[in-house]
Amino acid sequence: MDQTPGPRRLERLTVEDPDEDLVLRVARGDPAAVQALVARKLPRVLALAQRMLGDPAEAEDVAQEAMLRAWRQAPHWRPGQARFDTWLHRVGLNLCYDRLRRRREIPTEAPPDRPDEGPAPDRGLFAADTGRRVQAALDALPDRQREALVLCHYQELTNIEAARLMEVSVEAMESLLSRGRRALRAALADLAPGREGR
Structure with a gap:
């Protein structure tokens, strides 16, 4: 079951959260604020x-679902308790883990067919194949290593921010990143450069 964290569990702010005013306006039912929040965070x-x-x-x-929860949470938001962005990342990660758990609980005989979303066949074949290979390698990592790499490399959080979000020490975060990078x-x-034609 998803355990959506409340804002009180996350770190206290020392600087003003740039999203606070927007979230407060969403809580008051301002449609323009809802649209702006979705455009900024989705x-x-x-x-x-x-x-x-x-x-x-x-x-x-x-x-x-994460944006719907943000909209529902807005009236209960307490400025200064936690960064909204951190809370939203945690909600998104929890929802992802719920789906990953369900995948493991429902065995399938064959993987589902997925449409090829790569570029047209006459161009970009190597880039499309590389992207699929990277995603497959990322998918094969243990969940915590994948989460650490996604937060730091794709979401561009610092090691400190990602460690707080994952509720681990910075040293543990660096260890997860190191093991994940090694596996990738x-x-x-x-x-590796120079091996494409081999």
Whole structure:
């Protein structure tokens, strides 16, 4: 079951949260604020979910659910308790983990067919194949290593921010990143520069 964190569990602010005013306006029912919040946050939540799940349709569902929870949480938001962005990332990650758990609980005989979303066949074949290989290697990582890499490399959080979000020490975060990078390097060794034509 999803355990959506409340804002009180996350770090206290020392600087003003740039999203606070927007969230307060959403809480008051301002439609323009809702539209602005979605425009500002949806792309990052969607990118996070796509990297964690590797499935565009599931990622869209997660992103929409996260934004719905943000809208519902807005009237209960207490400025100064936590950064809204941190809370929203945690909600998105929890929703992703719920879906990943469900995948493990429902065995399938064969993987579902996915449409090829790469570039046209006559161009970009190597880039499309590389992107699929990277995503497959990322999908094969243990959940915590994948989460650390997605937060730091794709969501561009600092190690400190990602460690807080994952509720681990900075040293543990660096260890997860190191192990994840090592596993990716091993899985993608043949893609090293100069080896494309081999």
